[in-house]
Amino acid sequence: MRRSRKGRGATRDRAIQGTNDSSVLSKCSTAAFGYIQDGFLQYFITKRCRRAPLIHRGYYVRAQAVDHCVQEFLLQSQGYPRRQILSLGAGFDSLYFRLKNAGLLSRTLVYEVDFPGVACQKAALIKSRKELATIVGEAGGRESGAMSFAGEDYKLLGVDLSELSNLEQALNEAGLDPEVPTMFLAEVVLTYMEISSSDALIQWAAQHFSCAQFVLYEQIHPEDPFGHIMQQHFIQLNSVLHSLAQYPNCEAQRRRFLQRGWAKCTVIDMNEFYTSFMPEHERQRVQALEPFDEYEEWHLKCSHYFILAASKGEGLSWTPLFSKMPAFSADDPLRVTGKICASVCTIDSKIAGLRRYGHRSVLIKPHVVLTTGGFGEQDGQHCRLTDVHVLIRHEDKWQAGNMRMEKPGNIWSGRLFHTVTCVSEGQALVVGGRMSPANASLGMLWLRFPESIMASDPDCVVVEFLSPQPAENIASSRWRHTTTEVTCQGQRYLFIYGGRSAVQPVLGDWYFLHLEEFFCRRIPIGGAVPEGRHSHSACSWNGGALIAGGLGAAEHPLNSVLFLRPSRSGFQWHHIETHPSLIPRYSHTAHVHDGKLLLVGGVWLHSASVPGVTVIDLMTGFNLEYQVDTGSLEWPLMLHNHASIFLSDKKELLVIGGGGNCFSFGTHFNLHPVYLHLCNIFTSQ
Incomplete structure (x- = not known):
């Protein structure tokens, strides 16, 4: 942060100050929807803006983490006659007013520092608002x-x-006492400063205060796709995140503080904070506040922000944060076996219809890929997509087929997170999906396409939409589920499993849809019933279904691999043990080839890297991790909310679409389909 001045520096300062305006609007919206209790934010804004549920969750977990640290500091220092809180870059934050109103500031002084312009604006607002001025008291002003x-x-x-000598002088004149227990609080502030300035401030605080805590909330992990989108967002705002390159992860931030005079330091990302420090009843309360279906972006956002607590002095000998995650630390090195090269799949077409996510792509012929639904861009607008896209392969090249849809009417208006299963030569079945998290009663649809699609160069691919007689409404009123073809006593069924609905955040039920007579039949399944899940993967294998990963009821990723194994009387749930233990994940795709299960991409909370391709030997359970080398791509490749097609003759994966709404940083679509080349996987095993 720099003092206002002429030229680019002044422009940058104004941009950084603008982040305060956006932040307070988001905080106010978060409070209005009941995520946090804060009646004072409304007095710092002139208008209200409704933010998306994803933004609400992001600001909620930030507020909870900061409040946790502040309350722990006040608890630890309650035996002292005086204590101090110094909020750096406070903006229009309402911390003082909330603490004072709750009676928690006994013998405590709160200092706030920000740009002179921001401080003057805040002072004027306090004086003009009776509700704020009353809290400060008659002596204020x-x-x-x-x-x-x-x-x-x-x-x-x-x-x-950034002008440390001026800051120190101003604080001394204001009465800040270096011998009194002091909390330093910096929420997304130091990262806007040049690294030399922010490091100097951290070291100054450690050297000049005998008993202190420093709480820092900032961004990490600039190297992965979400991190690239995050950085680009702040660059466009002219608010560069300076500290990311030198302190890219939790461990680097921890060393940063220890090397500058702090005795102890603990750092965790926000996924870990939410999981470890938020009680289950509180998480359930938050989940019920409003419809929500952006789990991938929620977990990715939380993996890219951390809360740090450093301490020194006898009275503050421990920090208010500690790790409770039992399985994987965010900075543990990943056991990587090798790399898989990614390359752009060029398509001979002027149609740009594959930049989408939440869609489905299915191989309906050996050389024809059908893509339906999802969220993408149409006529310059982001919206649910209503078109059907066909790719036709000619030797080693793909061409977009000309499309015409017949009889779509009101039965096909675009849907997200549905499934499409090719059940015959010219017919595919669409099951479920949603329009919005509150509108998911979309049922089933037949998609019929002609035999002419087998021609090498059809003039036009006609896709006909037909509404079947309802088999089971409850089976199709869901999304983020799977549909897998299985066989029982020589009869073909579609196994509809899991997902979520507008009422239930997680479903653990299943249905067997007879594919010839089109009705749901009860078929006995033995074995322990698995935990309900959505956003998992499912593949047909040996007459049954392989179910991997998913998101459980507590919004925790799962790491189980289940085999719905055919038996004499029906099916049996069988758990496949993996070695080493599979990293929990969801929103991935999966394929089976040559006795091996391939898990492609997805989201996990192991945020030191992003999932690539995991290969599991189904006979031994032994699994290997492969990272995706995206060096040849000119854009960040996000392997979630995507679709993938396994091309067995080429030993390649064709990844179509993918991406998501990246918090407040904008919506990202993978620009082109991508090949993942797997030859080295199947030749090395």
Whole structure:
């Protein structure tokens, strides 16, 4: 952060200050929807904006983490006659007013520092709002020098944090006492400063205060696709995140503080904080506040932000954060066997219809791929896509086929997270999907296409939509489920499993849909019933179905591999043990080839890397991890919410679409289909 001045520096300062305006609007919307209790934010805005549920969750977990640390500091220091909280880059934060109103500031002074312009605006708002001025008290309002506002237990200063000597002088004049237990709080502030300036501030705080804690909330992991999108967002805002390159992960941030005079330091990402520190009843309350279906982006956002607590001094000998994640630490090295090369799949067509996510792509002929639904771009607008896309392979090249849809009417208006299963030469069945998280009663549809699609160059591919007689409404009123063809006593069934609905966040039921007579039949299944899940994968294998991963009821990724194995009377649930233990994941795709299960991409909470391709030997359970080498691609490749087609003759995966709404950083679509070359996997095993 820098003092306002002419040229690019002044423009950058204004951009950084603009993040405060956006942040307080998001916080206010988060409070309005009941995620947090804060009646004071409304007095710092002139208009209200409704944010998306994903934004609400992001600001909720941030507020919970900061409040947890603040309350622990107040608890630890309660035996002292005085204590201090210094909020760096406070903006329009309402922390002081909430703590004072709750009676938690006994013998405590709160200092806030920000740009002089921001501090003056905040001071004016406090003076003009009776609700705020009353909290500060009658003595509030004095100003002199850097002091924009002063009360008995609240002081607001306008100082550039990067000018350390000015900051120290202003704080000394305001009465900040280096011998009193002090909490330093910096929420997405230091990263906007040059690294030399932010490091100097961290070291100054450790050297000049005998008993202190430092709480930092910032971004990490710039190297993966989500991290690239995140960085690009702040670059476009002219608010570069300077600390990411030198301190890219939790361990680097921890060493940063220990090397600058802090005795202890603990850092965890926000996935770990949410899982470890939020009680189950509180997580359930949050999940029920509003319809939500952006799990991938929620977990990715949380893996790219951390909360840090550093401490020094006898009175603050431990930090309020500690790791509770039993399986995988965010910075554990991944057991990588090798790399898989990715390359762009060029398509001979002017049609740009494959930049989407939440869609389905299925191989309906050996050389024909059908893609339906999803969310993408149409006529310059982001929307649910209503078209049907066909790719036809000629030797080693793909061409987009000309499409015409017949009789879609109101029965096909685009859907997300549905399934499509090719059940005969010219027919595929669509099951479920959603329009929105509150509208998912979409049922089933037949897609019929002519034999002419087998021609080498059909003039036009006609896809006909037909609404079948309802088999089971409850079986089709779901999304993020799977449909897998299985065989029982010589009869073909579609095994409809899991997912979620507008009422139930996780479904653990299943149905067997007879593919000839089109009705659901009860077939006995033995063995322990698996945990309900959605966003898992399913593949046909040896007459049964392989189910891998998924997201469970507590919104935790799962690592189980289940085999619905045919038996004499029906089926049997069988758990496949994996060695080493599979990293929990969801939103991946899967294929079986030559006795091996391939798990492609997805999302996991092991945020030191992103999932590539996991290969599981189904006979031994032994699994290997392969990273995807995207060096030849000119854009970040996001392997979630995608579709993939296994081309057995080429030993390649064709990845179609993928991406998502990346928090407040914008929506990302993978620009082109991509090949993942697997020859080395099947030749090396």
